[in-house]
Amino acid sequence: MILHSEELIREYTEKGYWGNTTLLDIFYENASKYPDREAVVDPPNREELVGGEPERVSYSKLLKAVDSVAVELQDTGVKKDSIVLVQLPNVWELAMLYLAIARAGGIISPMPMQWRQRELSYLAKITESKHDITVEEFKGFRHADAGKETVENVILLEDIREFAKTGREPEKVEIDANEIFTICWTSGTEADPKGCPLSHNNWIFQSGNLVKVCKLQEGDRQLCVAPLVNMTAVGVNYVPWLLTAGTFVLHHPFNAEICLRQLVEEGINFTILVPAVLNMILKYPESRTTI
Numbered sequence: 001m002i003l004h005s006e007e008l009i010r011e012y013t014e015k016g017y018w019g020n021t022t023l024l025d026i027f028y029e030n031a032s033k034y035p036d037r038e039a040v041v042d043p044p045n046r047e048e049l050v051g052g053e054p055e056r057v058s059y060s061k062l063l064k065a066v067d068s069v070a071v072e073l074q075d076t077g078v079k080k081d082s083i084v085l086v087q088l089p090n091v092w093e094l095a096m097l098y099l100a101i102a103r104a105g106g107i108i109s110p111m112p113m114q115w116r117q118r119e120l121s122y123l124a125k126i127t128e129s130k131h132d133i134t135v136e137e138f139k140g141f142r143h144a145d146a147g148k149e150t151v152e153n154v155i156l157l158e159d160i161r162e163f164a165k166t167g168r169e170p171e172k173v174e175i176d177a178n179e180i181f182t183i184c185w186t187s188g189t190e191a192d193p194k195g196c197p198l199s200h201n202n203w204i205f206q207s208g209n210l211v212k213v214c215k216l217q218e219g220d221r222q223l224c225v226a227p228l229v230n231m232t233a234v235g236v237n238y239v240p241w242l243l244t245a246g247t248f249v250l251h252h253p254f255n256a257e258i259c260l261r262q263l264v265e266e267g268i269n270f271t272i273l274v275p276a277v278l279n280m281i282l283k284y285p286e287s288r289t290t291i
Helices: 006-014 023-033 046-050 059-075 092-103 117-127 143-148 157-163 200-213 231-243 256-265 275-283
Strands: 038-041 056-058 083-087 107-110 131-134 153-156 180-185 195-199 221-224 247-250
Touching (some): 023 092, 038 059, 038 092, 056 059, 059 092, 059 157, 083 117, 092 107, 092 157, 092 180, 092 231, 117 143, 131 143, 143 153, 153 157, 180 200, 180 231, 195 200, 221 231, 221 256, 231 247, 256 275
Parallel strands (some): 038 247, 107 180, 131 153
Antiparallel strands (some): 038 056
16 A cells, blocks of 8 residues: 655655665564564563563564464455554564564554544544454453454454464565555544554654664664554654664553663663653652662
8 A cells, every 4th residue: 555646755765765675674684684682572561461471582483473473364364455453552462463464465553452442443444444453351341342343353362372373474465665554543632533654664764763863773672661552652662673673672551660670671772751751750769779
């Protein structure tokens, strides 16, 4: 799905803003160069979020999961330009799904965990999505039931974990750097959420500027405190992680003690914290002793 005009693509390509490399190309190159490097690290409190022990996933394991999940998604009907709704908290499988859905030819459309049936129905209607990847239940709300009332195919996190083990190769799908990689959404606080489609080139150019300005280095370890469904987390942490072949350490919902310990114990080189969160950290009674 290419939404930019040919004139704009030509102009930005000639100016050197955009190129022919996709985020998938970058990921596969990272996995080839650094198969044993940690790629994604689960939050320490994964068990209370979705169950199971927190995992530390290497680039080689992530590569296998991306390919395996992509082919299984193709088997469920995901094809070129299919929009796949995803509603998961910050766990390694969510980071993987951005790539696996693109590898299958689809477009990920991630949603906050606090959204309910109304938002899900609205998004499914305007995107014409037939797929929803989510959890059975999260903090008392049965997301799977909401999905089953809305779309044709509900795929649970447990299914994704099984898909990731198959080791199958997906059907090759040609992906252009100007095709849409994500459709993220505005918060919907004053009106219905608005979709914000961004291409591989959009993300690479914008996040590439951040990498330069913040002087991020190859192999840096990044802490993602924002929910990995919004454009802050994707643009400031996720894409820069790919661009630097680093390690993506996940956090959320915010917990001052866990965040401080991750900053130290995970050897974090870069993160982004909004003023309200920084203020919470400064007011945290054990902040000095934790560090």
